[in-house]
Amino acid sequence: MSKINGPFRADHVGSYLRTQAIKDARIKKAAGEISAEQLKAIEDVEIADLVKKQAEAGLIAVTDGEFRRAWWHHDFLEGLNGVVSIKVEKGYKFHSCDAPPENIQVTGRVSYNPDHPFFAHFDYLKSVVPAGCVAKQTIPSPAMLVTAALPGPFPPADYKSADEYVEDVAKAYQQTIAEFYRRGCRYLQIDDTVWGAFAEGLLSDAPESVKADIVATAERVIKVTNLALSGRPADLLVTMHICKGNYKSDYCFAAAYDTVIDYIARLEVDAYFLEYDDERSGSFKALEAIAKADTAGKKRIVLGVFSSKIAKLEDEAAIKARIDDAAKYFPKERLCLSTQCGFASTEEGNCLTEDEQYAKLRYIVKIAKDVFGSL
Numbered sequence: 001m002s003k004i005n006g007p008f009r010a011d012h013v014g015s016y017l018r019t020q021a022i023k024d025a026r027i028k029k030a031a032g033e034i035s036a037e038q039l040k041a042i043e044d045v046e047i048a049d050l051v052k053k054q055a056e057a058g059l060i061a062v063t064d065g066e067f068r069r070a071w072w073h074h075d076f077l078e079g080l081n082g083v084v085s086i087k088v089e090k091g092y093k094f095h096s097c098d099a100p101p102e103n104i105q106v107t108g109r110v111s112y113n114p115d116h117p118f119f120a121h122f123d124y125l126k127s128v129v130p131a132g133c134v135a136k137q138t139i140p141s142p143a144m145l146v147t148a149a150l151p152g153p154f155p156p157a158d159y160k161s162a163d164e165y166v167e168d169v170a171k172a173y174q175q176t177i178a179e180f181y182r183r184g185c186r187y188l189q190i191d192d193t194v195w196g197a198f199a200e201g202l203l204s205d206a207p208e209s210v211k212a213d214i215v216a217t218a219e220r221v222i223k224v225t226n227l228a229l230s231g232r233p234a235d236l237l238v239t240m241h242i243c244k245g246n247y248k249s250d251y252c253f254a255a256a257y258d259t260v261i262d263y264i265a266r267l268e269v270d271a272y273f274l275e276y277d278d279e280r281s282g283s284f285k286a287l288e289a290i291a292k293a294d295t296a297g298k299k300r301i302v303l304g305v306f307s308s309k310i311a312k313l314e315d316e317a318a319i320k321a322r323i324d325d326a327a328k329y330f331p332k333e334r335l336c337l338s339t340q341c342g343f344a345s346t347e348e349g350n351c352l353t354e355d356e357q358y359a360k361l362r363y364i365v366k367i368a369k370d371v372f373g374s375l
Contacts, residue, residue: 010368015342016065058365073140112175141192170227196253241273256282265293271300277340304340311356
């Protein structure tokens with residue numbers, strides 16, 4: 001089979017505002033008023049409706065909205081053997097608030113779980129995707145497991161070295177990706193938040209020894225990511241979303257990509273979703289590094305010039321001017337459009353309504369068609 005010609009001119013990061021039915025069902029499940037099976041049945045109905053609404057908005061790639069998750073990353077990672085979710089004293093720090101006090105921890109050897117719940121989740125998504133659309137699976141990057149920011153020792157106690165640990169994480173991902181593919185997945189998106197942290201660290205007034213540690217960790221992230229993707233089928237489209245944080249319309253990191261773009265360009269993915277929704281994003285000139293590293297001239301960049309954090313629709317003329325600006329540094333024929341992140345990286349969601357969410361998607365589709373002629 002040939003590879004999907006994606007990401008599409010109008011694409012999206014994948015998470016959507018949880019519906020009231022799902023919010024109510026989760027509360028009832030936590031209170032013991034409904035069973036896990038009853039919760040799943042409600043999720044099934046809401047996901048089928050979400051898929052229909054994505055298609056009606058004009059999107060080709062559709063997701064399950066991450067409706068069965070509480071977090072964009074915890075739920076997947078704790079589905080691997082050797083990883084658990086834990087309560088911590090303080091949650092992830094955002095610009096003006098903190099997320100719930102939860103994290104993940106490695107408690108043993110990390111390995112592939114053939115009964116990972118996300119496999120069944122993908123099966124259901126694929127079963128409700130209409131003709132003309134593509135089921136897109138989103139998962140967190142293996143980078144989330146290989147930074148020293150995790151609670152506990154690094155490398156974890158069951159490992160003699162960081163290299164040994166990286167190899168186990170990569171193998172678990174290789175096998176997981178292979179199983180998604182076996183079940184029919186042809187569009188996989190990996191979400192990664194570490195690069196924003198690295199960029200801020202390299203721009204800070206931290207000691208050179210600290211910056212050297214950041215560089216070493218960046219190399220480890222490149223290694224685990226490329227190992228995880230090695231040997232993947234030729235017709236599996238793999239994209240990466242480089243995120244700067246998204247919780248209740250707040251953000252974590254403010255630094256531009258410039259200090260880390262050369263590392264990002266070495267990741268062996270087919271395309272990048274990059275956040276360019278506000279002044280924190282910096283210049284499009286950083287895109288030159290990806291164009292230069294892409295000797296085959298096949299990679300695409302999805303410009304996240306629309307914001308999933310606000311309801312207001314961006315000025316159309318300004319958006320089109322920004323696309324022209326980006327095209328000075330990366331071929332326009334390989335540019336695509338999206339919001340900078342999802343609408344609900346956690347179940348709490350961003351500060352807009354479902355109607356406003358779909359209005360923004362329709363707007364992105366309209367502008368993509370205006371600019372590129374098709375999706």
